[in-house]
Amino acid sequence: MNDTIWRSLGLTDDEYALIKKQMGREPNNVELNMYSVMWSEHCSYKHSRSMLKIFPTSGPRIIQGPGENAGVVDIGKGWAAVFKIESHNHPSAVEPYQGAATGVGGILRDIFTMGAQPVAFLNSLRFGPLDNDRTRYLFDGVVAGIGGYGNCVGIPTVGGEIYFEQCYRGNPLVNAMCVGIMPVDKLTLGRADVPGNLVILVGALTGRDGIHGVTFASEELSAASEERRPAVQVGDPFLGKLLLEATLEAIEKKAVVGVQDLGGAGLTCALTETASRSGTGMDIDLDRVPLREEGMEAFEILTSESQERMLLIVEPGRKEDVEKIFKRWELELAVLGQVTDDGLVTVYHGGKKVVSIPAGSVAGGSPEYVEECASNINTSVSQELNNTVPVIENYGDALLEMLSHPDIASREWVWQRYDYQVRTSTVQGPGGDAAVIRIRQTGQALAMTVDGNGRYCRLDPSAGGKMAVMEATRNLSCVGAEPVGITDCLNFGNPEKEEIYSQFRAVVEGMAEACRIMETPVVGGNVSFYNEVAGKAIYPTPVVGAVGLLDNYEQQGTADFKGPGDWICLLGSTEVSLGGSQLQKSCGGELGGLLPPVDLEMEKRLQFLVRSLVRSRFAASAHDLAEGGLAVALAESCLANDIGAELEIFGKPDIISVLFGEGPSRVLISVNKENMEKVKDDAEKADVPLTILGRTGGNVLLIHSGDDIILKLKIESLRSAYEEVFSCLMK
């Protein structure tokens, strides 16, 4: 075979040799295409697999860990939560609306494939600064695409995060998460069990869209990427919704034995993965695939990423039941072939056998790359600087400046374009520390959040990885929920570069350690490498999607002050730093400085305490201290109900650090005076430091240190800084 062929398909010479070895012969052109998509980084995780093994993935609640379409966690009462996060970065970089929309559609299918009713979407977004038309176009298109798909399918988009940073300018990040619920006994896996069972394709017609989309996702972006527009799929949320209804009905009626969605690598992935998981094979007739256009070649049909398609494995006796269900939803259905016992995926096209490949080799035989050279590189560049942030003359102005920064400002412009209420179960919507969705059937609730901070990870990947897990779980604890598991989306540059791979390794190690101590197993996720433009990588950006459980949705807490006269206290660590902080960024400074210390044991004690105080209502409000530190958290807690606050701070180590310093393991709570003694006692017993800062009330945020007034701002001025920022920037 001509050696330019496999190289042009993104395979190396060694990989080609390995394919020949595993097949026992040379692959033909169609087979090579199938290998090339399945052995792409996106599908095979060849650079990340070995590291991902260090994540804790089991626990008493875990029903299904990584390796299936989504993770499944037992939440009691016979119910399970099903969730996953996935990236759609590269498609969104060239075609923001469809890139984001199909990201949402894809993650939706991952959830209902398992038999779960999707109940919420979240998303994590990164863009360059909004100072140019291209970025504004990307930002607006991505937001419209997320809403366009999610609103139409009728699943609320309830939370997320957005940051703007130069390193994402040419390579935005679009990570979409979906959460579903189901009775435990409805769990359905992507398996092709029992020879003789039928292989059925349902949903959209197969067209030429998205061919080699996964290969596109597995290379760096460049000026030529614009030409990759045809590799971006086009979404049809209406069809997605019908497919969701019909598939859940088929699962409910136990008419299917296996379900797999068609996402990256299309039919090739669905056929080989389901067969590989079950150790079976398949005979498939491509002439039966309903096509959108004539004259499609075998490799095109096999690698098309046309959206809104599902593969079903059905016992021959249930074929008519399945046909009836899908016909009722006016969906296309085609029996492509059957499950066999020979372990081979055999494909016929135009009456001829065109493919005969071992399912296990295509779906799981790719090499595993471990960059040995990176093992002893110190990835941390976190260090003490004497000019981490400039001198601040006026603390009030600095706070207003931060509140009006797009990283901090009210995201209402974004989330009012998402239907966050449909299904009437959103008992805490966007804008809080975590969203809360009630479970009608059990009276419980799920809390959910996505968090990541690329700046911290750039300075110290290991500490940054830990802090991402700490923050996500802390956000759940602030609404009173117990974290039960996480899903992660690991966004990095080109892993073939030593620097990037060592960052990746350090982040994963940090996250894994945090997950072990916080007892939150990783139940699945996604790795997105090659986030680079012209050789320049994004900051290492792990995004943690965390899900927590509340036994009763009425126990949920919120971040806003509830009334005047409550004590305001800081729970947890007082150690902070300005290295990598939001203040450093909003002052226009270069990223640098020393990260604050990380104490996972303290974090665990703090979260346990916060959950109990929130659930018992001893804490009237609880708010995580994140970007912007104490000052921003105070402003946010004041704003919701127009309640001011008066606080006394002690300028140690210095006033700037106290106001704007950042660090993990810190929560701001307000406490009714009747409960103050109890809260003090509980904090002492829990071995969590408690600092009383002041009281709520009035219509100003007033902070003094001894006789000096540090900051005095009317709530109105906080509001005018915080609101309408995006509508101005996006005009």
Added chain:
Amino acid sequence: MKFAILVFPGSNCDLDAYYLVKDVLKHEAYYVRYDQQDLDRCDALILPGGFSYGDYLRSGAIARFSPVMEAVQEFAEQGGLVFGICNGFQVLTEAGLLPGALYRNQSLQFRCRQVFLRVENGDTPYTGSAARGDVLKIPVAHGDGCYYAPPDVLKQMEENRQILLRYCDAKGEITEEANPNGSSDNIAGVCNKRGNVAGMMPHPERAGEAVLGSEDGLVIFESICHYMEQF
């Protein structure tokens, strides 16, 4: 009381209307599919929100041709209560059961948020439990909610007291800022001349429990129930 809830392919607030009727109002609720021929003797019919047929072509434009719509026409002609919410409102205007049309929001963006509505006519089957001038807090969630009718039609509607609800601020003032979509005269909900068919863009079924942010939507459903009990 029996509420039938119509389900078109792509409806997505059917579930919310169902639970509100069943769990909150404690009345009977059942679904009627778009391809059914009859409504199975309901007392009132709800056309729920969503994206029927993906809202492709134009919101509600395809759904109006569904087989069930003949039964809906007939039910409306007999004086039955037919209530369209959001996409249901769009379907009813497309079907000619309500005057006017719903255009793309003036902002060209989807809007999901709490709004305030002023009751303009408290003497209809849908607003009988409210009084004119009452202010209700009920959310909107739509991309095509800009109500339009030609000036002469609007004038007639005004004369016939067909305007049920207008977007207003928290104090009940009709202002431009309170209008989330650019609707003519801040119109949020209307009824037909006879008063038995009504539609509104805001979602009263999402404002039926305090935990969801408001219970003000209940007054609409309570009005329907009171009206049905009287007749």
